[in-house]
Each structure stands twice: as structure tokens, then as C-alpha cells.
Amino acid sequence: MDIEKHLPKREKSGFENLKPVRVPFEEGVLETLQAGDLISLSGSLFTGRDQTHRRLVTLLDEGRELPVDLKGQLLYYVGPSPAKPGQVIGAAGPTTSYRMDAYTPRLLELGLKATLGKGARSMVVRAAMKKHGAIYLATIGGAGALLSKSIVKSELVAFEDAGPEALFRFEVEGFPAVVINDIAGNDFYEIVKARKQ
Amino acid sequence: MRTLQSSEITKAVKDLAMSASCDLEPDILDHLVAARDREKSPLAKNALEMLITNANIASREQIPVCQDTGIGVVFISVGQEVIIEGDLENAVQEGIRAGYDEGYLRKSVCDPVTRKNTGTNVPAVVHYELEPGDRVHIAFLPKGCGSENMSGLVMLPPSAGIAGVVDYVVQKVKDAGSNPCPPVVVGVGLGGTFEKAALLAKKSLLRPLGEPNPDKNVAEIEQEILQRINREGQGVMGWGGVNTALAVHMETYPTHIASLPVAVNIQCHAHRHKEVEL
Numbered sequence: 001m002d003i004e005k006h007l008p009k010r011e012k013s014g015f016e017n018l019k020p021v022r023v024p025f026e027e028g029v030l031e032t033l034q035a036g037d038l039i040s041l042s043g044s045l046f047t048g049r050d051q052t053h054r055r056l057v058t059l060l061d062e063g064r065e066l067p068v069d070l071k072g073q074l075l076y077y078v079g080p081s082p083a084k085p086g087q088v089i090g091a092a093g094p095t096t097s098y099r100m101d102a103y104t105p106r107l108l109e110l111g112l113k114a115t116l117g118k119g120a121r122s123m124v125v126r127a128a129m130k131k132h133g134a135i136y137l138a139t140i141g142g143a144g145a146l147l148s149k150s151i152v153k154s155e156l157v158a159f160e161d162a163g164p165e166a167l168f169r170f171e172v173e174g175f176p177a178v179v180i181n182d183i184a185g186n187d188f189y190e191i192v193k194a195r196k197q
Numbered sequence: 198m199r200t201l202q203s204s205e206i207t208k209a210v211k212d213l214a215m216s217a218s219c220d221l222e223p224d225i226l227d228h229l230v231a232a233r234d235r236e237k238s239p240l241a242k243n244a245l246e247m248l249i250t251n252a253n254i255a256s257r258e259q260i261p262v263c264q265d266t267g268i269g270v271v272f273i274s275v276g277q278e279v280i281i282e283g284d285l286e287n288a289v290q291e292g293i294r295a296g297y298d299e300g301y302l303r304k305s306v307c308d309p310v311t312r313k314n315t316g317t318n319v320p321a322v323v324h325y326e327l328e329p330g331d332r333v334h335i336a337f338l339p340k341g342c343g344s345e346n347m348s349g350l351v352m353l354p355p356s357a358g359i360a361g362v363v364d365y366v367v368q369k370v371k372d373a374g375s376n377p378c379p380p381v382v383v384g385v386g387l388g389g390t391f392e393k394a395a396l397l398a399k400k401s402l403l404r405p406l407g408e409p410n411p412d413k414n415v416a417e418i419e420q421e422i423l424q425r426i427n428r429e430g431q432g433v434m435g436w437g438g439v440n441t442a443l444a445v446h447m448e449t450y451p452t453h454i455a456s457l458p459v460a461v462n463i464q465c466h467a468h469r470h471k472e473v474e475l
């Protein structure tokens with residue numbers, strides 16, 4: 001297939017005009033981020049999706065300790081495809097976030113500061129984010145090959161038997177994201193909808 | 198009569214599974230490029246460029262286009278003059294298992310009760326049909342569930358008419374918002390019965406992207422739905438712009454005088470589909 005002729009002039013791994021942001025977040029940074037901002041994340045984050053959440057919350061219910069301290073951290077909703085030999089990771093784009101809504105307030109209570117996925121969050125999650133001063137980010141869905149290029153290291157932290165739903169720690173460099181919910185409670189998807197009307 | 202070994206089916210399914218996840222078909226790519234060229238919103242245009250770049254990296258390095266390499270959906274149409282030696286269903290499932298294993302594809306199939314992952318991406322969902330002749334056609338559609346979950350079916354009263362059908366489909370896409378990774382492809386099944394409508398919606402996704410239904414009346418409805426969806430302004434990833442949907446495909450079947458079933462199967466821009474004839 002002749003993809004080359006369609007290629008943009010330069011190979012972008014992110015958006016244009018990104019604001020660089022370190023993760024975990026440095027003091028005072030969350031306050032500067034607004035719904036609709038394009039950012040580029042560098043640093044470390046944890047991953048988890050449906051089963052990961054179910055297990056974390058089950059541990060909390062049983063009064064047991066979590067395998068990670070989520071305080072101040074960013075949690076990326078992703079279930080990567082397996083890495084081939086020599087690769088850091090396979091494709092690793094976002095999964096749909098609403099499926100984590102049932103669990104998210106519990107994790108925000110522990111001090112989780114940001115989540116990253118795709119799609120809108122429930123009003124309950126949005127209220128919990130506002131209460132705990134947390135934000136929600138989205139990245140581009142279905143671009144798992146491209147996004148894998150911004151992940152420079154991946155290590156297994158817990159729940160290995162859950163396969164793609166295990167909890168990993170990623171090191172990222174220039175990982176692109178859009179701020180959907182800021183700490184003031186604004187929602188970028190709603191802003192887009194309002195623009196149309 | 199022609200004899201076909203089931204091992205040939207296994208090999209064909211395995212090859213389809215491996216290539217479908219990494220190599221987007223030219224019809225999808227052409228639509229992404231056309232969407233980028235007509236897009237005015239800088240953010241959406243930028244995102245479409247990223248999707249084109251993503252397809253390029255995926256094909257060049259044989260990394261899946263999307264990490265959700267789906268639950269396999271296989272349509273097999275067997276010629277009535279073909280004898281298949283061996284177990285056809287096993288042959289298909291074995292092709293899926295081998296393809297997902299050797300292709301480093303994500304295993305996303307689990308038990309619906311225990312949620313335990315089968316670890317192999319097996320079983321795939323397989324639909325069989327008979328056709329005249331001595332050929333076997335296999336179509337493979339790995340279905341990601343960010344988009345599959347946004348699908349729906351309604352049994353409308355016939356009084357709702359085509360206007361009701363169009364409203365239902367447009368509302369489904371609107372409600373899905375950014376969940377199914379727009380720009381989406383919308384498969385619509387109209388008529389038949391409850392299960393027939395769902396199957397028609399899924400099968401319509403196999404059509405070359407954007408090819409209108411040969412029935413002019415149906416093609417007009419496809420266009421009307423597409424234009425209404427794209428006027429809503431949700432756009433790529435729900436970030437605005439004119440490209441919420443790339444295409445609407447509708448398939449119809451005669452229905453009962455009391456019935457008007459409508460099924461909407463939503464597919465994402467990572468619309469992976471491959472076919473082969475044996």
C-alpha cells in the first residue's frame with residue numbers, strides 16, 4: 001500500500017504547540033492546566049484498565065495494601081499489545097475511560113492526581129475530581145503504534161496473570177494529551193459541543 | 198466437487214488475522230487522507246495527520262494500528278460444490294489462535310461470567326453462509342470494543358418511518374461521543390428480524406469504505422445520515438470539526454408488516470477488514 005505519498009511532511013509523535021509537563025506533576029502545575037490545553041507528558045506513570053481497577057478496589061475493600069502508591073500519580077487506561085523481541089512495548093493507545101468510572105472516586109481518595117484515556121467521564125467522577133483537585137486527560141484513540149514511540153520503558157508492577165490488564169509502570173517522553181477536565185471542573189467535550197450550538 | 202483441506206482454511210485465517218491488525222486497507226487510508234484535507238479545525242486536522250502517520254508506522258514496523266486487536270469476527274461463505282476435509286470450525290479457531298500468537302496481537306477474549314481471559318483470543322465469532330460454486334470466501338473483521346460497545350438495536354413501530362430510522366442512528370452516534378474513537382464508520386441493518394438486523398449492520402462494514410448501497414433509495418438514506426452526523430460537530434476524537442463519521446453503510450432486508458428493526462454497529466477509524474478467496 002502506498003502510504004508514503006500521503007504522509008505529512010514531518011513525522012509527528014504529538015500535536016503542534018504542546019506545553020511540556022512532567023509526571024508525576026510538580027507542585028502548582030495542575031492549577032495552570034485548562035480544559036483544551038495540548039500537553040506533552042514526560043516522566044513516569046502507572047497503567048491499568050478494567051481488571052486492574054477491579055483488583056485494586058477489591059484489595060481496598062479487604063483492607064489490604066495496594067501494590068503501588070498512587071498518591072500524586074497519573075494512571076493511564078491502556079492494555080498494550082505484547083512487545084515483539086527488541087521492542088519496549090507493542091501498540092499502546094488509550095482505552096475508553098467510562099468503564100473505570102465505577103472505581104475512579106476510590107482511587108482519587110488515595111491521592112491519584114490524574115487519569116488518561118479517551119471519552120467522557122461521569123458526573124460522579126467529575127465531582128470527585130473537583131473535590132480532590134485532580135484532572136482527566138485524553139489522548140488519541142486508535143493510534144497505538146504511534147503512541148508506543150513515546151514510551152521509552154515499561155515494567156510490570158502487579159497482576160501479571162491479568163495479561164494485557166496487568167499494572168505496568170511506563171516511562172514516557174513527549175507523550176501527547178489533551179486536557180479534558182481541569183481542576184476548575186471545565187469539560188473540553190462540553191466546550192466543543194457548546195461551540196457548535 | 199472440489200476438495201479443500203481444513204489446514205488451508207487455518208493458514209488463510211492466520212494470515213488474515215496477522216495482516217489485518219497492522220496493514221490498514223487502502224480504502225480506509227484514502228478516507229483518512231480525504232478527511233484531513235477537508236478538515237478546518239487545526240486540532241482535528243493534526244489528529245488526522247497523526248492517524249495517517251500511525252498507519253504508516255504500523256505497516257512499516259508491523260506494530261498493530263491499535264492495541265485493541267479485537268475479538269475476531271469471521272464471515273465464511275462456502276461454495277455448495279466444495280467438500281472441506283476436517284473440522285471447519287476448529288480450523289478457523291486454530292487460525293485465529295496461531296495468528297494472534299505469532300503476530301504478537303493482544304488477547305482480549307474472556308469468559309462473560311468470570312471475566313477470565315482465555316489467553317488465546319479464541320473463540321472468534323464465526324458466521325457461515327452457503328453460496329453457489331466451488332469457492333470459499335473468508336472475511337475477517339477484528340472488532341475493537343470501544344466502538345462495538347456503542348452499538349444498539351431498536352424495534353421501531355413502522356409508523357416511525359425512515360425519519361425515525363435516521364433519527365435513531367444519528368442519536369446513537371451522538372450519544373457515543375468520543376468513546377468509539379471517531380471518525381467512525383457506521384454500519385446500519387434495516388429490516389428482517391431482531392438478529393437479522395444486527396447481522397446486516399455488521400456485514401455492511403465489509404463493504405469497501407464509502408461505496409454506496411446499490412439501491413438508490415438506500416444510498417440516499419446513507420448520505421442523509423452521514424451529513425447529519427457530521428453537522429453535529431463532535432469531530433475527530435470528540436475534539437471538534439467536520440469528520441465525526443467517514444461513511445455510513447446500510448443494508449436492508451424485507452421485514453414483517455408490523456416491524457421495523459434497526460441495528461447500528463459502530464466501527465472506529467481503525468477499521469480493519471481483510472478478505473480472501475480460496
Ligand code: SF4
Pocket residue numbers: 093094095141142143263264265266340341342343344376377378465466467
Ligand atoms: S475503538 Fe477502535 S481505535 Fe479505538 S481503541 Fe477501540 S479498537 Fe482501537
